Amino acid sequence: MKNQLTDLLNDLKTLPFEEEEARFAVQKATQQVLSDEMLLCTAQKHYDALFGGEMLGREMTLWEDKEADAKLGNSMIFTVVLFARACALEKEKAYLYDGKTVGFYKALMRHFGVNIRRNKSYGMQEAQRFWAYCYVKPISFELGRLAFEILDYHYDYTVFKNPLTGEHLPFANNGQTFDKDGLPDGEGSFTTALEVTGDTVTGYTYTALGRLDFEKKTVTGFRPVLSAGDKAIAVHMPGNAKLDADAISASIESAKTFFGKYFPDLDYKAFVSSSWLLDTGLRQFLKEDSNIVKLQKRFRIALAFKNDFSLYDNIFNVPKCPVEELVPQNRFQQNILDMLKAGGSLYSGRGYILKEEL
Numbered sequence: 001m002k003n004q005l006t007d008l009l010n011d012l013k014t015l016p017f018e019e020e021e022a023r024f025a026v027q028k029a030t031q032q033v034l035s036d037e038m039l040l041c042t043a044q045k046h047y048d049a050l051f052g053g054e055m056l057g058r059e060m061t062l063w064e065d066k067e068a069d070a071k072l073g074n075s076m077i078f079t080v081v082l083f084a085r086a087c088a089l090e091k092e093k094a095y096l097y098d099g100k101t102v103g104f105y106k107a108l109m110r111h112f113g114v115n116i117r118r119n120k121s122y123g124m125q126e127a128q129r130f131w132a133y134c135y136v137k138p139i140s141f142e143l144g145r146l147a148f149e150i151l152d153y154h155y156d157y158t159v160f161k162n163p164l165t166g167e168h169l170p171f172a173n174n175g176q177t178f179d180k181d182g183l184p185d186g187e188g189s190f191t192t193a194l195e196v197t198g199d200t201v202t203g204y205t206y207t208a209l210g211r212l213d214f215e216k217k218t219v220t221g222f223r224p225v226l227s228a229g230d231k232a233i234a235v236h237m238p239g240n241a242k243l244d245a246d247a248i249s250a251s252i253e254s255a256k257t258f259f260g261k262y263f264p265d266l267d268y269k270a271f272v273s274s275s276w277l278l279d280t281g282l283r284q285f286l287k288e289d290s291n292i293v294k295l296q297k298r299f300r301i302a303l304a305f306k307n308d309f310s311l312y313d314n315i316f317n318v319p320k321c322p323v324e325e326l327v328p329q330n331r332f333q334q335n336i337l338d339m340l341k342a343g344g345s346l347y348s349g350r351g352y353i354l355k356e357e358l
Helices: 005-012 020-035 037-051 058-062 066-072 076-092 104-119 126-136 245-262 280-284 291-296 309-316 331-341
Strands: 140-143 146-152 157-161 168-172 195-197 200-203 217-220 223-226 231-236 270-275 300-306 347-354
Touching (some): 005 020, 020 037, 020 066, 020 104, 037 066, 058 126, 066 076, 076 126, 104 126, 126 140, 140 245, 146 245, 168 200, 168 300, 223 347, 231 245, 280 291, 280 300, 309 331
Parallel strands (some): 231 270
Antiparallel strands (some): 140 146, 146 231, 195 200, 200 217, 270 347, 300 347
16 A cells, blocks of 8 residues: 555655664664554554644644554654654755755754653654654744744733834733742732723833833833734744854844745734743853853843743753752753752743844
C-alpha cells in the first residue's frame, strides 16, 4: 500500500542526526511504519489530524495510540509523523526568508533532543511534542536567532497611546493582584481597577522595571492601541545560543519582511513576548551591557507571574526536582540559585514593542 506519507517517510531515512542512536531509533521506526499497513494507515490518520485542519491545542500532548505503541514503542508514531511533516516543509520550501528555508527541521531536532533528555525516550511526549508541533504545523517560524508566532493578544495589561505626542503606557487590567512590592502573584494585597471614558484613562501603570506603580494615574488624549483580542506577533527565544544584539536585530528585520510577504493581510499591532528572560529581577546580578539586559530594553515590560517551570525547562534543562538538588554548571545558574535561596522568585516578564517602533 502506498499513501501520501510513503515518499516523505522514504526521504526521512536520509535526514541528518547529531546522535547515532537517535538516528537509528527514528529510522528503525520509519522502516517499520513503511512495512506495516496498519502502522502506515495510523501514521496517515495522525498526520491528517495534526496538519490537515486548524491548529490544535495542548490536548494533542495527551493523545495515545496503544496499538502503535505496542509495535513501535511509546509515542514513536508521533515522532515519525512530526519528522515526516518537517520533511514535507523542507521539500516544498514552503516558507523562505533571506533566501533560506525557515528552520523547521532545526527546531524539531532541538525539541527532539530535549525530549530525549527529559523523558528518556525517542517518542515525542508532553510539552516537547506540542512545541515541535507548533514549529512544523507551522504557526511558529524560526527566523535566525528568534522565532515568531501569530497570536491573539491576551496579556494582563492594555496599552494606550497619545497619537499627538507618541507616548504610550501599559495600564493594568481590572482585577490584577499585587503584593506590597508591586509584584504579581502575591497575597492579593492590592487589586487594580481600570476606567476608560472616551480618551481619558485612569488606572495603574508600571515602573521601568515592570513592577506595579501604586500611584493612580489619569491621562487624557490616549486611545487603546493593544487590547485583548488584537493580532500580535509573539517573539520566542528558542534554545540556549547567545542572544547577540546584532542577531536579535537581524531576526526582527527578517520577521517584518517575512510576515509582510506571507501574511500581507495581517494587521498586527505589536511584537510581544512572555518569557523568564524578560524578568527584570535578573538585573540584580547581570551587567548593563549583558545580552539579556539589552534584550529586555527592547521591550516595555510588566512582570506577569512567578515562573517555576522555566527554572527546570530553560535554565537547568532538567526534570522538576527539589531546588536543593539542582547543581549549577555556570555562574548564571549559581546566581539564580542564590536568588531563590535568599527568598526571591523567578518571574515571567511580558513585554511589547509597538509595530510603528520596530
